[in-house]
Amino acid sequence: MPESLGGLRLAGAVPLDPKPAAPPPPAGRPGTPPAGGPGGSGGQPGVATGPVVIDVTEATFTTEVVDRSMEVPVVLDFWAEWCGPCKQLSPVLERLAVADGGQWILAKIDVDANPGLAQAAQVQGIPAVKAVVGGRIVGEFTGAVPEREVRSWLDQLLSAVGDLGGAAAGAEPPPHLAAAQEAMAQGDLDSAAEAFRAQLAESPADPEATIGLARVELLRRVGGYDTAWLRERLAADPYDVEAGLAVADLTVAQGDPATAFGRLVELIRRTSGDDREKVRAHLVGLFQALGDDEPAVAPARRALAAALF
Numbered sequence: 497m498p499e500s501l502g503g504l505r506l507a508g509a510v511p512l513d514p515k516p517a518a519p520p521p522p523a524g525r526p527g528t529p530p531a532g533g534p535g536g537s538g539g540q541p542g543v544a545t546g547p548v549v550i551d552v553t554e555a556t557f558t559t560e561v562v563d564r565s566m567e568v569p570v571v572l573d574f575w576a577e578w579c580g581p582c583k584q585l586s587p588v589l590e591r592l593a594v595a596d597g598g599q600w601i602l603a604k605i606d607v608d609a610n611p612g613l614a615q616a617a618q619v620q621g622i623p624a625v626k627a628v629v630g631g632r633i634v635g636e637f638t639g640a641v642p643e644r645e646v647r648s649w650l651d652q653l654l655s656a657v658g659d660l661g662g663a664a665a666g667a668e669p670p671p672h673l674a675a676a677q678e679a680m681a682q683g684d685l686d687s688a689a690e691a692f693r694a695q696l697a698e699s700p701a702d703p704e705a706t707i708g709l710a711r712v713e714l715l716r717r718v719g720g721y722d723t724a725w726l727r728e729r730l731a732a733d734p735y736d737v738e739a740g741l742a743v744a745d746l747t748v749a750q751g752d753p754a755t756a757f758g759r760l761v762e763l764i765r766r767t768s769g770d771d772r773e774k775v776r777a778h779l780v781g782l783f784q785a786l787g788d789d790e791p792a793v794a795p796a797r798r799a800l801a802a803a804l805f
Contacts, residue, residue, distance in 0.1 A: 548593045548594060548596075548597070548598050548600075548601055548602060549590050549593050549594065549601075549602045549604070550601065550602070550603055550604065551603075551604050551605075551606075552572075552603040552604065552605050552610075552613075553605075553609065553610055553613075554610050554612050554613055557613060560601075560603055561603050561628055562628070562631050564601055565628040565629055565630060565631055565632075566630060566631060568598070568599070568600060568601055569599075569600040569601070569627055569628065569629050569653055569654070570600065570601045570602075570603050570627070570628045570629075571589065571593070571600055571601065571602050571603065571625060571626070571627050571628075571650075571653075572603050572605055572617070572624075572625065572626045572627075572628060573585070573586060573589050573602060573603065573604045573605065573623065573625055574605050574607050574613075574614055574617070574619045574622050574623060574624040574625070574626075575604060575605070575606060575607065575622055575623050576606060576607050576608050576622055577606070577608070578608075579622050579623065579751065581622070581623055581639060581640035581751065582622055582623040582640070584640040585623045585625070585639075585640040585641070585646075586604065586623070588643045588646055589602050589625070589646065590602060592643075592646065592647065592650060596650070596654075599654055600627075600650070600653070600654065607619060607622060615683065616680075616681060617633070618680065618711055618715075620638075620711065620714065620715070620748060620749050620751075620785070620786075621638055621639075621748060621749055621750055621751030621752065621753065622638075622751045623638070623639065623640060623751065624636065624637075624638050624751075625637050625638070625646075627653050629653075634653070634656075635649070635652075635653055635789070636787075636789065637649060637789055637790065637791065638751065638753065638786065638790055639751065639753070639754075639790070639791060639792065641791050645791065669704075670695060670698075670699075672691045672692070672694040672695035672698070672705070673691070673692075673695055673702075673704060673705060673708075675687070675691040675694075676688045676691035676692045676695065676705070676708055679691060680708075680712070685712050685715055685716050686716075688708070688712050689709060689712045689713065689716070692705045692708045692709035692712065693709060696709065706784055707784060707785065707787055710781055710782075710784035710785035711785045713781065713785070714745060714748070714749070714781075714782070714785045717742070717745050718745050718746060718749045721742050721745070721746060723746075725739075726739050726742055726743060730743070735763060735766050735767070737763065737767060737771045737774060737775060740759060740760070740763045740775070741760075741774070741775065741778045743756075743759065744756040744757075744759055744760050744778070744779075744782065745782075747759070748782055748785070748786070753782070753786055753790060753792040753793075753796075754792040754795075754796070756782065757779065757782070757792055757793075757796035757799070758796070758799070760775055760778065760779040760782075761779070761796065761799045761800055761803050763775045764776055764779070764800065764803045764804065765803050776800070776804065779796070779800060780800075783796070783797065
């Protein structure tokens, strides 16, 4: 993992260890507040100076994200040119960033051009949005959610920024979580899983370890699937349980959890006994991997309950 990634690791309140600054990227994207106003040369503490919408690469991540997040929240927008939902969400984020006049920075990251950043941030589907305050990821959501929900999420972020910044300055993760974070940063999923399990053995209700382990297991599964095998299995039986679980994982990884959840709920309706329990447990594991902040989780939980009872 390049040192320029700034130590970005797990989602949640997780430290990004600052590294030496890299040169800033050239200007050119619209969204620079006027001089003397909010975010201009006469700006005030807690208000960004310069452009409020920027493109970030692995080379500029430390300067533009880690360092700037010590002064103002930085919202990461992970996107790709081929991603339709990204083209819906990105203009909303850009418009809100300009409207907020430097209260936060929008840092856009092309996952195709910067795969190391996406891996380090555990991006499992795009568009993925993560907030960084004081060098830490403090909140996130996935998918092209409506503008009113984005606005609400940003308002919560801005209202909590003081407390989050204070917490970021002093908190250190427990040893097992620190080991898991380091393993994830190095792409060692097996060691990360082992460390998360060790943390859960000591603190069974630890939310960060629960989510982290679920995400590691999802990443390991997706990396081992044979798409030709899946096509053959589904051609023979559209409701093949093993193939259905694998397709759901891949669909989540491609940024469409709602469709994945819907397919698994339908599979639950069409199965019984051990197969039904296997699908239910897999769906719950995906809920854990994405977390309750994912908009698709709550309706899928209700659909699951209706299918079971």
